[in-house]
Amino acid sequence: MNGINSMNESNVIHVPTIESTSQLVIEEINVTENKVDCSTRCAKWFRKFFMEGQVLDKEHTDAIKTLPHDASWYRTALVKYRRFVGPAISATVVYFLWLAYMIKWNMWYLFVERYEMSVTMVFGSLIAGMTSVGGGVVAFPVMTLVVNVTPNIARDFSLMVQFCGMTSASFVIYFMGIQVDWNSIIICSIGGVFGAIFGFEVVDQHLSPPRKKFTFTAFCFAFAFALFLLNRYRNRKTFLTVPYLNTWKGFVLFLTALVGGIFTALVGSGLDIVSFSVMTLLFRVTEKTATPTSVILMGINTAFATYWRSVIQYNASTDAFHYLLVCIPIVVIGAPMGSVIGSYLHRLVLASFVYIITTAALIGSFVVIRPLTPDLIGLAVGIVVGGGLIFFLLTLAGAKLLKQVEQIEEGKITMVDNGSVQSGVRTQKVFTVADNADPSVKNEHLNKGFQEKYYIDRTKCRNV
Known part of the structure; x- marks a missing residue:
């Protein structure tokens, strides 16, 4: 047992x-x-x-697909490695001109006196290339609130530095074949020129320096708030370009650029913000297209504004030019690299940068600007509330336009070349829609626009 x-x-x-x-x-x-x-x-x-992947135009996409395995090294570099070749070309040209000037006039002492702006524009140039708010949204608040530079000097510097940085970034965007909306660029560039002239010659004379500071920071914050509301709809349909561009849509873009050009004349930045907002909020263009489009727009607008201040008005600040000299070697690399980096990031990441920067600028205005009078507080609050309301109305209008486009897709209504909506079938119209693909799909299948053909019947016409 x-x-x-x-x-x-x-x-x-x-x-x-x-x-x-x-x-x-x-x-x-x-x-x-x-x-x-x-x-x-x-x-x-x-x-x-x-690592979402770039949105490239059709020509460059086809060039990558058809590149033979035994292609020459220079052809491979120009097609497959454009993201490195483009910034290298723009930086080489600008560095050659900048070094020639610095050596000729022995201006190296400026780095000792104004190094703080060199450090600032390391971040400002990257933000300028990656987002739609431009380097001015970093340079202007830092110069006016931290360095205590007058708004006119900060404005002139913002124009000059964005002229160099945005032009370089624009070349890289074009060289790489990144998708942009060229129709919007042409229309908004024309409106931005007239707006800048009106801003320099009329509006700029009636705003005090504190009002300029609050106007800019409050307006940027209102835009960021509207962008935040829009991005709450994560799976909304977006388009690569303004869908069915017609006369009234072109007129809206022109008026938008007119307002943006005025802001550019006042504070050195603005056209990129308002054009981006209308493209994304009203016409539902994807941020992946609207961002590089706004970069090119700002490069063109700041080039004209710099010319107007330096040649026509002959009143560009010498201090602003000296600040520019210590920032050129930074921005000609930072802005193009920002464009390359931004073309790979998800639109929500780009939007997050806008939220942080604009909120910090507005808070800094309230902390630094003294005396903080009731009229300044009222101005800031009024711009935030009014701007937020305008952007919210744009969002609602964009939802209605989206329904119209969806009806076109379903064949309920159709669009002819003059922009009128009709009913019926026959005669074709090509329309490009941004792909909201599942992010789990491999990168090579992301962000590729697809085309659908729509037909129009000329027998039944109904204008709306």
Whole structure:
């Protein structure tokens, strides 16, 4: 009996030992699977927001697809590695001209006196290339609120530095074949020129320096708030270009650019913000297209504004030019690289940069500007509330326009070349829609526009 009991005891002891061992193995497997799942989720999250992929125009996309394996090294570089070749070309040209001037006039001492702006524009140039708010949204608040420079000097510097940086970034965008809306660029550039002239010659004379500071920072904050509201709709349909551009849509873009040009004349930045807002909020253009489009627009507008201040008015600040000299070697690399980096980031990441920068600028205005009079507070609050209301109305109008486009897709109504809406079938119209693909799909399948053909019946016409 003792032997049997001992055997039973050994069995009783032995069985739990086996079970506990197997349980440990199961727990180790579960822990490993959890680690794998966690790492996989983190990798998917990173790819979604920071490696989304570029939106390239059709010509460059076809060039990449048809590139032969035995292509020459220079053809491979110009097609496959444009993101490196483009910034290198623009930086080489600008550095050659800048070094020639600095060596000729021995202006190296400026780096000792004005180094703070060189550091500032490291971040400002990257933001200018990546987002739609331009380097002025960093330079203007820092110069007026931190360095205590007058708004006119800060405005002239913002114009000059964006002229150099945005022009370089525009070349890189064009060279790389990144998708932009050229129709919007042409229309908004014309409106921006007239707006800048009106702003320089009329509006600029009636605003005090504190009012200029609050006007700019409050307006930028209102735009960021509207962009935040829009991005709450994560899966909204977006387009690569303004859908079915016609006369009234072109007129809206022109008026938008007119207002943006006035802001550019006042504070050195603005056309990029208002054009971006109307394209995204009203016409539902994807940020991946609207951002590089606004960069090119700002390069053109600041080039004209710099010419007007320097040649026509002959009143550009010498201090602003000296600040420019210490920032040129920074911005000609930072802005193009920002464009390259921004073309890979998800639109929500780009929008987050806008939120942070504009909020910090507005808070800095309230903290630094003294005396903080009631009229200044009222101005800032009024611009934030009024601007937010305008942008909100643009969002509502954009929703209605989107419904019209969806009806066109469903074949309920159609659009002819003059912009009128009709009913029926026959005669074709090509329309490009931005792809809102699942982010889990491989990068080469992301952001590729697809084309659908719509037909128009000329027998039944109904203008709306």
